[in-house]
Amino acid sequence: MPMQEEERVLEINLISAQGLQPPSSPLRKLQTYALTWIDPSTKLRTRLDSLGGQNPTWNDKFLFRVTPEFLSGDTSAVSVAIYAVGTFRDHLIGTVTFFIGNVLSGGAGVPCFSAFQIRRPSGRFHGVMNIGAMVADVSDFPALHKISAIGYRDLMGMKMKEQRKKKKNKKAPEEELSSDSCENSCADSVEEADSSSSSSSLSPSATGAGAVLKEWNGVRELAGNKGLAASGFLCCFMVAPRTVPEHHSFCTKPRRLLRKDGNSMREIASEDLSQGSATEENVMDWVKHDNRRMLHVVYRVGDLERTIKFYTECLGMSVLRIRDLPELRCANAFLGYGPEDESFVIELTYNYGIDEYDIGNGFGHFGVSFGDISSIVDIVRDNKDGKIIREPGPVEGGCSIIAFIEDPDGYKFELLERVLSHEPLCRVMLRVGDLNRSIEFYEKACGMQLLYTRDNPECQYTIAIMGYGPEDENAVLELTYNYGVTEYDKGDGYAQIAIGTDDVYRTAEAIKLAGGKITREPGPVPGIGTKITACLDPDGWKTVFVDNVDFLRELE
Structure with missing residues (x-):
C-alpha cells in the first residue's frame, strides 16, 4: 500500500x-532477541545478544x-516480546505493551x-526494558512508500547495496581494462581482490555489551561504585608506540583475511604478492580505493557518569558499551x-x-543533527550541567x-x-594553520574527498x-x-579520530609519502591482535587507523 502524504514514520529503538x-x-547460555510490532502480521526482530x-x-x-490518528490515539500501542534461544525451540521470556x-x-x-516493566508468561512482572521512540517525516524514508515497517539495519543494507551496485557499474569499464594487464600490475590485482573480499563477504555483526548497566527512562547509569565492566578491546590511543621489527613495504606482505561464513568468521589466505617497492603513484592510487570510514572520535572527560547522563538525557544518545x-x-x-559497525560514535575516556x-x-x-533543535535546547536549558552558547536561529547570511x-x-x-540522516553525529571541527596544506594531507594520506569549501571574508x-x-x-571532518x-x-x-582501513601497512606507507608523522608503526596491538597505525597531521592532530576486519571481529 503506497504511503499517503499525511502519514508519518514512527521510530522505535x-x-x-x-x-x-x-x-x-535449562539453557547452556542465555542468548536473547526481541520482536516488536504494531500490526501482528508484521513483526520485526532485533539482532541476537549473546x-x-x-x-x-x-x-x-x-x-x-x-497515521496522525494513530499517534494521537489514546489506545495506540506498540508490542514487544523477548525470547531466549533454545536448542529445539525459542522460549518466551516476557512481553511489554x-x-x-505515554512515550512521545x-x-x-x-x-x-x-523504561517499562517486563511481564513474564506467568503474568508477574520481572525485569525492565528500555525503549526509545521518535516521530519523523515520511520524506526522510522513501523506502517506506512500498512497505509498512522495516528495521533500520535492513534499510541501511538496502542503501549500501544500491551504492555498491552503482559503484560497481561505474567501475565496470575500468575493471575490464585492468584485467587485460593484470599480469603486469601486482598492486592493481591485489587491491581489487582485497576490496571485493572485504566489502562483499563481511557483514556488520552484533555489538556485544560487556557491562551490566542500570537504566531508567532510557538513561544509563553506571552500576556499583564505578559500575565499569572490562571489555576485551583495548583502546588504540592508550597503547605506547611500538616499533615493528619487520619492514612492511607496499605490496610485499602476504595478508590473511577473515571471511564471514554463516554466523562465524573463518580465516582465508590471500594470494602471495609479488615483491616490489612502494612508489608514490601506486600507494596513492590504493588510498583512493581503500574501504575507509570514520569509526569514532576520542576525547577525555573528568566525570564519566556525569557526561553519560548528560549525553543520554539531553542529546538522546545510547550507551553502546563500557570498559x-x-x-x-x-x-x-x-x-x-x-551500532558501532555502522555509525560514527563517541569514545569517552576517563583517567582515574x-x-x-x-x-x-x-x-x-x-556536530549533531536533529529534526527540531529548539526542543533539544530547551532540554539542555533545564539541565544544570549544560550551557547554551547560541540560541537556535539561522546562520548569518543563510x-x-x-x-x-x-x-x-x-x-x-x-x-x-536538518532532516534525519544516517549519521546524526555528523561532524568534527578542528582548526588548522594552513588550509591548503591540510586539505592535501587528508586527501593523500587519509583518502578523504574535499566535499566543498566556504569562505567568509567578513x-x-x-x-x-x-x-x-x-x-x-x-x-565529516570540518577544517577551519x-x-x-x-x-x-x-x-x-x-585525543583523536579513528578511521577504518583494509590495510594498516599500506596506510602507513601513504602517510609517510604524504609527509605525515607516524606515531605508531603499523602492527597488531599486543595481547589483542587488532592491527592499527597512528599518525599526526601537519598541525599535530592525531588519527588512528584500525584494520576493518579486526574491528568487526572485536565487536563480534
Missing part, C-alpha cells in the same frame, strides 16, 4: 533490558508507517526514552545513535583521579538553523536542524568539509582556517 528471568528450561545474559543490549531501531502517547513527549525529530581498564587506570564509554582537562583553542566542536551548547566538560556541540575564516561520502550520509592564525593550543582534552 529497542535499547536494552535488565534483570531478565531465564526460562525454566553476551549480556540477563542484561542484554540490542540497540536496534525499527521504522513503522503510521505500551501506549505510544516532544515534537517531530525529538527522541524520547522510557574498565584498571591496569591502565582508565575507563572508556562508547555512545552514539547507532583526573577531573579536569584543558580543551585549548584548536578543537572546535562536534537559512540553515543551528544552535550551540556546551557539555559539562566544556566541549561544544553544534546542533544542526568573519575572516574559511572552512573545508572533507569525508568519505555525501555529507547527508556520512560523518582563521585568517592570519597559523598555530593553536591543542590542550590535552581532545
